[in-house]
Amino acid sequence: MVTIYFTFEPREDLKQPLLAEFPQADFLFDKKLDVEKLAQSEILVTYGEDLKEEHLQHADKLQWIFVASAGIEKMPAEAIAKRNILVSNVRGIHKKPMTESILAHILSLKRVLPFIYEQQQKKEWNKKARPTELNGSTALIIGPGAIGGEVGRILQAFDVHTIGCNRSGKEAPYMNETYKLDDLKEQLPKADIILSMLPSTKETKHMLTREHFELMKSSAIFMNFGRGDLVETDTLVGVLRDKLIEHAVLDVYEIEPLPADSPLWDLNNVTLSPHFSSHSSRYLERSLDIFKPSLKKWLNGERDLENKMNILRGY
Amino acid sequence: MVTIYFTFEPREDLKQPLLAEFPQADFLFDKKLDVEKLAQSEILVTYGEDLKEEHLQHADKLQWIFVASAGIEKMPAEAIAKRNILVSNVRGIHKKPMTESILAHILSLKRVLPFIYEQQQKKEWNKKARPTELNGSTALIIGPGAIGGEVGRILQAFDVHTIGCNRSGKEAPYMNETYKLDDLKEQLPKADIILSMLPSTKETKHMLTREHFELMKSSAIFMNFGRGDLVETDTLVGVLRDKLIEHAVLDVYEIEPLPADSPLWDLNNVTLSPHFSSHSSRYLERSLDIFKPSLKKWLNGERDLENKMNILRGY
Numbered sequence: 001m002v003t004i005y006f007t008f009e010p011r012e013d014l015k016q017p018l019l020a021e022f023p024q025a026d027f028l029f030d031k032k033l034d035v036e037k038l039a040q041s042e043i044l045v046t047y048g049e050d051l052k053e054e055h056l057q058h059a060d061k062l063q064w065i066f067v068a069s070a071g072i073e074k075m076p077a078e079a080i081a082k083r084n085i086l087v088s089n090v091r092g093i094h095k096k097p098m099t100e101s102i103l104a105h106i107l108s109l110k111r112v113l114p115f116i117y118e119q120q121q122k123k124e125w126n127k128k129a130r131p132t133e134l135n136g137s138t139a140l141i142i143g144p145g146a147i148g149g150e151v152g153r154i155l156q157a158f159d160v161h162t163i164g165c166n167r168s169g170k171e172a173p174y175m176n177e178t179y180k181l182d183d184l185k186e187q188l189p190k191a192d193i194i195l196s197m198l199p200s201t202k203e204t205k206h207m208l209t210r211e212h213f214e215l216m217k218s219s220a221i222f223m224n225f226g227r228g229d230l231v232e233t234d235t236l237v238g239v240l241r242d243k244l245i246e247h248a249v250l251d252v253y254e255i256e257p258l259p260a261d262s263p264l265w266d267l268n269n270v271t272l273s274p275h276f277s278s279h280s281s282r283y284l285e286r287s288l289d290i291f292k293p294s295l296k297k298w299l300n301g302e303r304d305l306e307n308k309m310n311i312l313r314g315y
Numbered sequence: 316m317v318t319i320y321f322t323f324e325p326r327e328d329l330k331q332p333l334l335a336e337f338p339q340a341d342f343l344f345d346k347k348l349d350v351e352k353l354a355q356s357e358i359l360v361t362y363g364e365d366l367k368e369e370h371l372q373h374a375d376k377l378q379w380i381f382v383a384s385a386g387i388e389k390m391p392a393e394a395i396a397k398r399n400i401l402v403s404n405v406r407g408i409h410k411k412p413m414t415e416s417i418l419a420h421i422l423s424l425k426r427v428l429p430f431i432y433e434q435q436q437k438k439e440w441n442k443k444a445r446p447t448e449l450n451g452s453t454a455l456i457i458g459p460g461a462i463g464g465e466v467g468r469i470l471q472a473f474d475v476h477t478i479g480c481n482r483s484g485k486e487a488p489y490m491n492e493t494y495k496l497d498d499l500k501e502q503l504p505k506a507d508i509i510l511s512m513l514p515s516t517k518e519t520k521h522m523l524t525r526e527h528f529e530l531m532k533s534s535a536i537f538m539n540f541g542r543g544d545l546v547e548t549d550t551l552v553g554v555l556r557d558k559l560i561e562h563a564v565l566d567v568y569e570i571e572p573l574p575a576d577s578p579l580w581d582l583n584n585v586t587l588s589p590h591f592s593s594h595s596s597r598y599l600e601r602s603l604d605i606f607k608p609s610l611k612k613w614l615n616g617e618r619d620l621e622n623k624m625n626i627l628r629g630y
Contacts, residue, residue: 096450097426100473104426107419111412111592114432120587123580125572127591135411157472158415257440265438272435276442277426 001026002299003061005041007033007050008068010284018288022295038062043298045291048072048089053079064088064298064305068287071227073200077311088294091146091307093286094278099150101277102225105249106193109221109271110134135159140191142184143198143226144172145315151195163187188215193223200227201314207231213239220245225277228252237263240270251277316341317614318376320356322348322365323383325599333603337610353377358613360606363387363404368394379403379613379620383602386542388515392626403609406461406622408601409593414465416592417540420564421508424536424586425449450474455506457499458513458541459487460630466510478502503530508538515542516629522546528554535560540592543567552578555585566592 003026010018010029019027028037033050039058044051048067053076056062065080067089080087108114115129139155141148144164152162152174164175165184172178179187188194194216198204208231216222222245224230233254240248249271250264256275264270280286294305309315318341325333325344334342343352348365354373359366363382368391371377380395382404395402423429430444454470456463459479467477467489479490480499487493494502503509509531513519523546531537537560539545548569555563565579566588579585595601609620624630 096474097446097448100422100449101426101446104419104422104428107415108423108428111416111419113419113423113428116586116588117429117432119589120580123575125575125589127589127594129591130596131412131416131591131594133412133595133597134415154472157469159411260438260440265435271431273431274434274440274442276444276446279442279446281445281447 002043003028003041004043004045004295005037006030006045008045008047010288014284014288018292021292022299024299025295043295049074051075056080056083066291066294068284068291071199072309072311072314073227075311077314081312086303086305087309087311088305088307089309090287090290091309093283093290095147095150097280097283098147098225098278099154101251101273102151102195102223103154105223105271105273106134106221109247109249137161137192138163138190139193139195140165140187141175142181142194142196144175144178145197147225148195148197149173149175151197160193163190185212185215188212189217191220192217193221195223196226196230198226198230199315200229205229208235210235210239210244213244216245218243218245221247221249223249223251225251228254228256233262233264237267240264240267243269245269247271249273251275317358318343318356319358319360319610320352321345321360323360323362325603329599329603333607336607337614339614340610358610364389366390371395371398381606381609383599383606386514387624387626388542388629390626392629396627401618401620402624402626403620403622404624405602405605406624408598408605410462410465412595412598413462413540413593414469416566416588417466417510417538418469420538420586420588421449421536424562424564452476452507453478453505454508454510455480455502456490457496457509457511459490459493460512462540463510463512464488464490466512475508478505500527500530503527504532506535507532508536510538511541511545513541513545514630515544520544523550525550525554525559528559531560533558533560536562536564538564538566540566543569543571548577548579552582555579555582558584560584562586564588566590 005028007030009031030037035055035058038055042061043064044062045066045068048069048071056079062085064086110132112129112131119126135158138161140163141152142165144152144166149172155162156174162175164172164178165181165187166172167181169178169180247269251273252275258264264272290306297305320343322345324346345352350370350373353370357376358379359377360381360383363384363386371394377400379401425447427444427446434441450473453476455478456467457480459467459481464487470477471489477490479487479493480496480502481487482496484493484495562584564586567590571590573579579587605621612620
């Protein structure tokens with residue numbers, strides 16, 4: 001009997017149907033990773049933040065890790081690769097909630113919602129703001145993968161021109177134009193919105209420098225919904241202090257949680273979202289919707305699971 | 316020579332091209348309505364709030380009123396109809412900015428932007444909110460005209476099921492289903508979002524009662540972006556105090572500006588937008604884009620102008 005070890009506890013209304021659907025499997029649930037339970041398990045289901053290299057020494061049976069999250073940078077990649085353990089994640093799951101968060105932030109800024117909320121708090125009827133419009137603008141999406149493509153699809157519905165920048169420069173879905181990351185600098189001056197969805201890799205770490213921001217329009221909105229090490233925090237603070245761009249919306253940071261003494265807290269041309277733009281009250285339900293068909297395949301001896309990933313490459 | 320009287324002053328960069336394009340017309344500009352100037356004019360261009368019945372006695376030459384706004388309820392409708400003066404407005408102009416505002420408010424609530432802004436003000440990293448998702452929900456659009464249709468188009472891009480309610484029940488663009496206004500009550504329990512775009516007419520005044528809100532889901536968001544007299548303020552306050560619904564977003568009110576002592580200011584399950592969801596820094600530019608082709612037609616003797624309206628019917 002296959003043993004499946006969850007290092008978190010799903011809600012009862014999600015857990016029971018899972019148990020009922022797979023009576024041929026043995027499920028273990030825990031609130032944190034227990035080495036003994038791991039040692040008995042072929043399959044580990046984790047949010048990806050608890051597994052350490054030393055745990056793997058005891059995980060002799062482990063063959064598949066299902067990561068119920070997109071980020072895997074806290075996982076012991078090399079040790080996992082060496083053991084040839086299959087890793088899959090819930091890549092697609094973030095697509096819709098995250099796209100909705102990104103659009104919420106863009107539209108909120110364009111249609112002056114922060115101003116509306118502020119006036120309401122003061123109980124003042126005040127129209128002295130200048131809402132602008134999203135339609136007719138140009139968005140540059142750096143790293144247009146599954147989420148970036150979905151953002152592109154919605155932006156196009158709003159009559160926004162979309163430019164993608166990816167490694168290969170090959171055409172990406174819902175991008176009106178696509179260029180190589182190497183040609184990023186030439187695209188920056190065209191964009192009203194610059195959105196990064198890049199993962200954290202050797203290549204992307206501190207990839208954006210002050211020079212990149214100098215190339216952006218002074219009216220541009222910069223959004224980082226990929227990983228926080230894309231720009232050095234000091235660079236970003238300098239760019240915002242010097243008002244090189246109009247506004248930044250950040251969901252990710254070099255250090256998370258964002259330290260209480262970070263100068264970012266003191267700026268008024270930045271929106272600080274606490275890395276939860278992909279959160280959703282429907283998150284776990286959806287993770288299991290991805291896990292279950294994969295588990296069915298696994299139990300049938302198939303190994304071409306959905307969202308199988310290369311742990312060393314990072315995606 | 317045709318005399319065109321503007322009761323507002325366009326910016327120079329918009330005024331000069333207008334004068335240059337129509338050298339055969341005589342333009343008068345003023346910051347408020349002057350009876351003598353009106354008396355000389357065939358065409359009046361107004362935001363629709365300054366013309367009174369007594370002014371018409373002096374406006375012997377007046378044949379066309381171009382209203383650079385959507386609402387005409389402050390205009391002396393019967394006197395204008397009696398004189399057979401043609402009225403046209405800028406109906407289409409609000410479509411895009413207003414749709415963007417409506418989507419901004421919906422997404423902001425779903426993706427907890429007010430919470431994010433509040434935590435940022437407190438300089439706190441706090442994820443303790445439960446963002447929900449727009450996709451998969453159902454929206455009921457009461458009065459799906461030009462703006463409602465555009466909202467429907469975008470909502471459908473977000474995978475929202477759209478239900479329209481209009482007078483005739485005839486199929487409306489971007490509505491998955493359409494029903495008669497008479498059957499509104501049967502549709503209310505289905506909707507996660509209820510958006511009214513209705514104009515102010517005899518039929519729509521105080522049309523929504525507490526009973527209607529009792530039929531809505533307790534998780535529903537009610538949005539009024541049509542006219543404020545759709546619901547009595549006291550009814551609305553009662554509904555929100557009793558938490559019959561989750562949240563209301565209002566852009567219009569029975570009395571505008573909303574009085575400082577309105578109990579609406581004290582509620583925390585309502586967003587109060589000061590009737591400017593259609594505002595845009597591109598507003599006047601767009602009004603003139605509608606006015607100019609109509610003026611060209613007018614000078615050619617044509618009278619089938621864009622957005623010609625029935626002033627008695629109210630739209």
